[in-house]
Amino acid sequence: MSAIIDGRPVVPGGGSLRPLGIGEVEITGGFWGDRQVVNSSATIAHCHDWMERLGWVGNFRAAKEGRLPQDRNGVVFTDSDVYKLMEAAAWESGRSDSKDAEARFVDLAQIIASVQESDGYLNTVFGRPGQPGRYTDLEWGHELYCYGHMLQAAVARARSGTTDLFVEVARRAADHVCETFGRGGIERVGGHPEIELGLVELARLTGEERYLNQAALFVDRRGHHTLADIHRGRSYFQDDVPLRRQEAFTGHAVRALYLAAGAVDVAVETEDEALLETIIEQWEHTVARRTYLTGGMGSHHDGERFGDDFVLPPDRAYSETCAGIASVMLSWRLLLATGESRFADLAERTLYNVVATSPAPDGRSFFYANPLHQRVPGAVPSPDAVSNRASSSLREPWFAVSCCPTNVARTFASLGAYLATVDREGLQLHQYANSRITTSLDDGRRVGVEVTTAYPNDGRISIRVTETGDGPWSLTLRIPEWAAGTWLIDQGTRRSVGPGNASLERSFAVGDQIELELPMAPRWTVPDPRIDSIRGCVAVEQGPLVLCVESVDLPEGRDVGSVRVDSGQALEVKGDMVVANGRLVDVDDQRWPYSDSGGVSTSIDSPVHMVPYYRWATRGPATMRVWIPTDGSAADR
Numbered sequence: 001m002s003a004i005i006d007g008r009p010v011v012p013g014g015g016s017l018r019p020l021g022i023g024e025v026e027i028t029g030g031f032w033g034d035r036q037v038v039n040s041s042a043t044i045a046h047c048h049d050w051m052e053r054l055g056w057v058g059n060f061r062a063a064k065e066g067r068l069p070q071d072r073n074g075v076v077f078t079d080s081d082v083y084k085l086m087e088a089a090a091w092e093s094g095r096s097d098s099k100d101a102e103a104r105f106v107d108l109a110q111i112i113a114s115v116q117e118s119d120g121y122l123n124t125v126f127g128r129p130g131q132p133g134r135y136t137d138l139e140w141g142h143e144l145y146c147y148g149h150m151l152q153a154a155v156a157r158a159r160s161g162t163t164d165l166f167v168e169v170a171r172r173a174a175d176h177v178c179e180t181f182g183r184g185g186i187e188r189v190g191g192h193p194e195i196e197l198g199l200v201e202l203a204r205l206t207g208e209e210r211y212l213n214q215a216a217l218f219v220d221r222r223g224h225h226t227l228a229d230i231h232r233g234r235s236y237f238q239d240d241v242p243l244r245r246q247e248a249f250t251g252h253a254v255r256a257l258y259l260a261a262g263a264v265d266v267a268v269e270t271e272d273e274a275l276l277e278t279i280i281e282q283w284e285h286t287v288a289r290r291t292y293l294t295g296g297m298g299s300h301h302d303g304e305r306f307g308d309d310f311v312l313p314p315d316r317a318y319s320e321t322c323a324g325i326a327s328v329m330l331s332w333r334l335l336l337a338t339g340e341s342r343f344a345d346l347a348e349r350t351l352y353n354v355v356a357t358s359p360a361p362d363g364r365s366f367f368y369a370n371p372l373h374q375r376v377p378g379a380v381p382s383p384d385a386v387s388n389r390a391s392s393s394l395r396e397p398w399f400a401v402s403c404c405p406t407n408v409a410r411t412f413a414s415l416g417a418y419l420a421t422v423d424r425e426g427l428q429l430h431q432y433a434n435s436r437i438t439t440s441l442d443d444g445r446r447v448g449v450e451v452t453t454a455y456p457n458d459g460r461i462s463i464r465v466t467e468t469g470d471g472p473w474s475l476t477l478r479i480p481e482w483a484a485g486t487w488l489i490d491q492g493t494r495r496s497v498g499p500g501n502a503s504l505e506r507s508f509a510v511g512d513q514i515e516l517e518l519p520m521a522p523r524w525t526v527p528d529p530r531i532d533s534i535r536g537c538v539a540v541e542q543g544p545l546v547l548c549v550e551s552v553d554l555p556e557g558r559d560v561g562s563v564r565v566d567s568g569q570a571l572e573v574k575g576d577m578v579v580a581n582g583r584l585v586d587v588d589d590q591r592w593p594y595s596d597s598g599g600v601s602t603s604i605d606s607p608v609h610m611v612p613y614y615r616w617a618t619r620g621p622a623t624m625r626v627w628i629p630t631d632g633s634a635a636d637r
């Protein structure tokens with residue numbers, strides 16, 4: 001690890017906790033380490049290859065050579081995918097010193113820098129002869145959205161240790177945005193939030209306050225009908241009601257969550273307690289009533305949007321991968337602001353069950369939508385085909401709208417920065433991964449720990465102190481909300497700790513061992529009865545993982561629709577599966593599927609095997625379900 005790398009996507013000027021970056025937290029293996037290796041060795045190149053092949057990188061070359069608009073390829077916001085790839089490459093270069101990632105970043109930066117206009121404007125869709133004028137389509141044009149990702153990529157570059165050309169490009173673009181959209185300029189917002197996040201972080205990086213002020217303007221301007229009343233309504237892009245007056249996240253899920261994350265950044269920098277409190281209340285409402293068991297958000301395919309409270313149908317779950325990533329970004333910011341473990345709890349749930357579900361084990365195909373029930377086995381996509389549909393039934397190599405793969409890539413490359421923090425008292429571990437953590441406390445003392453674990457396949461987490469200054473400090477460990485009955489073993493003393501933050505405050509010595517034993521027995525989970533679409537069903541969870549039934553584990557010819565489980569009986573672990581007692585039911589076809597009896601059915605007793613949801617569809621086409629109808633007592637209410 002390089003000592004000079006800051007390596008943090010988010011560096012708040014205030015709040016409860018100070019994040020540690022990829023220069024201080026090295027993931028060394030295990031569940032997340034494996035994914036970082038695949039991301040580095042396959043996904044980043046895969047994304048880059050597709051964007052070359054489809055001409056999305058070529059759009060910048062065409063701009064340089066005066067071949068636009070005739071040679072423009074892809075949807076209106078493909079520039080943003082190139083920026084997200086650059087962000088991934090920047091973190092990867094900083095994290096692993098990857099020469100491959102470094103070369104990709106530098107090449108792309110050179111092409112892009114060469115097409116920036118003298119006033120800082122940079123976009124491949126607007127402003128040239130034959131193209132629509134700049135900012136003539138704020139509803140759908142995505143210019144500000146693209147800048148947001150450009151700014152985040154530049155911040156990643158600078159915080160990975162290199163302040164070069166691209167950081168200057170981003171500054172010029174940000175200056176241009178402030179000049180164009182400041183007071184007295186175009187007093188409107190863009191249809192897709194994201195610029196807010198980029199501007200605040202660039203302000204934090206450079207100390208340039210006008211970027212922060214512009215982000216605050218964008219946050220408060222939204223909701224005042226500066227965008228047109230489109231067919232989906234202004235709620236689609238959160239322009240119907242000012243953010244401060246919303247009760248829950250609504251509209252397009254990724255838009256809503258990026259906006260909320262940017263608003264937290266603004267609130268923290270401007271010490272706007274009321275705004276922070278509003279976002280926390282919206283988060284609480286959304287988590288309590290609009291979130292899938294997986295942590296997934298957004299239940300409507302139409303408009304990729306949040307449904308009303310308790311509209312969470314498993315088979316129609318949209319749960320876009322990007323919405324999961326945006327939710328992790330928001331939770332991380334709220335954790336830093338408050339220090340409250342509930343935000344890390346949701347981040348963990350979402351990372352394991354949405355973000356980790358998206359990429360195939362080889363890192364070369366992806367889920368865009370993440371439904372909790374697949375009724376029809378999917379068709380194996382061609383490795384050469386671009387999917388025009390987000391709701392594909394198996395992981396696809398690429399999409400016409402390909403926001404998700406590059407979002408996964410940048411998240412995995414920077415994942416080390418989401419594990420640990422420090423505050424005045426000591427070091428906090430929020431997510432458990434094989435890792436080496438070394439940092440300085442606020443008083444300058446050096447501390448370090450090494451975390452070793454097979455989590456989430458095993459609940460034992462060993463933490464060895466590798467560095468410590470004199471005198472006491474506190475080591476705080478997050479106990480997940482599902483982990484009642486966790487044991488904490490310190491210097492031979494064993495004590496039970498409840499969910500929340502468990503702190504050890506004492507003088508440590510190098511070599512001290514602290515162990516956590518999280519209860520990993522599989523457990524039945526019963527939904528709130530107001531979620532009508534899964535009433536009478538149960539799910540199984542194990543540690544942070546949501547499990548599912550897949551048809552490949554059923555007798556030949558059987559479909560997951562025939563499965564019933566007895567939730568009154570205990571679950572058993574067999575190898576890497578969990579087994580429940582249950583039945584397989586045959587229902588006779590009827591001419592009309594409604595009657596006084598519900599139809600005739602027969603059944604046979606059968607064990608029901610379950611696997612982690614993140615692994616589903618890695619063994620070929622299958623039907624799958626998370627929520628299973630029960631014969632037992634747990635869901636009878």
Ligand SMILES: [Zn+2]
Pocket residue numbers: 320321322323368402403404405407
């Ligand atoms: Zn996406």
